[in-house]
Amino acid sequence: MNELASLKSMTKVVADTGDFAQIKRYQPIDATTNPSLLLKAVLMSEYDFVVKEALSKSAHLQGAARLSEAMIDIAVAFGLEILKVVPGKVSTEVDARLSFDTDATVKFARKVIEKYKEAGIDRSRVLIKIASTWEGIKAAEILEKEGVLCNLTLMFDIAQAIACAEAGVFLISPFVGRITDWYKKSDGLSDFPAVEKDQGVLSVKAIYEYYKTYGYKTVVMGASFRHVGQITALAGCDALTIAPDLLKVLETTTGELEQVLDGDKIKPQTAPTSKMTETEFRWQMNQSPMATEKLAEGIRKFAEDTEKLEALLEDKISGN
Template identity: 60%
Template sequence: MMNKLEQLKTMTSVVADTGDIEAIKRYLPEDATTNPSLVYKAAKLEQYRPLIQEAAQWAQKQSGDTLENTLDMVSVKLGIEILKTVPGYVSTEVDARLSFDTIATINKARRLIALYEDEGVDRSRILIKIASTWEGIQAAKVLEEEGITCNLTLLFNIAQAIACAQANITLISPFVGRILDWYKKSEGIEHYPGPKDPGVISVSRIYQYFKTHGYNTIVMGASFRNIEEIECLAGCDKLTISPDLLNSLSEDSGKLTQVLSSSTKTDEAKWDILTESQFRWHLNEDAMATEKLAEGIRNFTKDLVSLEHLLTTEYLSALETA
């Protein structure tokens, strides 16, 4: 009898939402995603010290800002370690502080891809992860045309998703748990049954819209709070899941039923191409999406700053005094 994780893998591509190599080895996902918070968490683990020291030593020999070079190389080296374990993609995130700067996002993505390619990793294995702001989506559109595949994250509503699909983005990460968090707090409801979970409803709508209207953009549900959310999205293209929830799935031998499939259709009409003003209006009309997008960028930035402090105090300062 297969456990629920094994059953899920027969209907959905399972992705590990972690930078912890040991957890990835344990659950054998197809891909892995990282973000500044996960990179910061990984950087504090003892087993990654040699990797970070190597990145810092490399950065000192480069032109430009040593801290920025270190940060880029830490992300790339962690991605390379993950790629030794997963057969598919690893997602590497652009600095969240660039979320409202299209040109800077493009340049940073090109830089990260160049570092991967210098290390012998083909760009086809990398998803550049970018926040789903208007500026981020426009940057990703340019990058996709250059053969740099992208993962648009911090995605909370249908307008963000449709703008990504219209820009021919490879993959989007619509969030589930963070949407649930907002509605629990806003509406004062402690529990939503899985099918009524606002995050589940949002991702299901996006998935059905894409399949109905023939968009090739991959839908990868993200940010889960419980097993029920995952079960209600079984059959989605991809699901990125934390090690704790992967473990819970692996320990549950109950039957898992496929909920979503490519034949799942919606009556929702196809949207016209979104202009910038229309995109911003739809986002503004959605208080949850507006607040969670801004909060997500702030939190990723906070963890980036913490990571920079760690790199400076524990690694770069030691090299300067050596």
């Protein structure tokens, strides 16, 4: 048995890529995308047919209206191709520039779901990916009540995880590698810490244990891995979204993994009766320089790549 097969026996494996050829190779259950991954995919000539088909859908529009529509069409088009090769769900991300606007996030998400519906895809196969800001979590709470499943991303602190669970969010994506990066730089380390001291790994373990202790059904999906050791240290987590290069390492490594996380071994307790307030949320985030910095940085990066994708599509629309 190889380590990928072993991991799949205890954890749902999700492909972290917009390259559906890679997705088909590693046969994950689900797949996730984001603006950065979509930008890479759009630049690949083998997917020109996807881009061309997506752009044709907004040909009746002009200017900013067409570009806005085309951006959603591109995200959905790649999602549709991914759903041809995964049996489960695909995550499609809301424009990062809407991360602090609850109403705009809800409106964007509804439009994405409607486009999938027009293509014959039931909403049960789509996760709307939203940044874990207070406004994003509140948008997810509204959407979940409408039967729209959400994936709350850019998660760096347990305060975000608690607020998501209390909002009834379907799935969260705590970012292991980016947390590790911050502490590695802060501590002046030249190499990655041992997994038992890795703050990114410890963060996901703490969230997982909190959810299982208090009976929250929100799926914990670790994300943003820097090396295989971080993945194997979280074997048994509900789900892990893994980039193709690390999936390859797991696939080519012989061995069986130890199940590190096991919810059945955690003694359940009654969940707290009082819910996290906006004030508490913002204070806890304020008290974590790492979470504050990485959340802001992540939103900026996704926004930058969204703008690069817009520029690329503008050129294609104008025939350049």
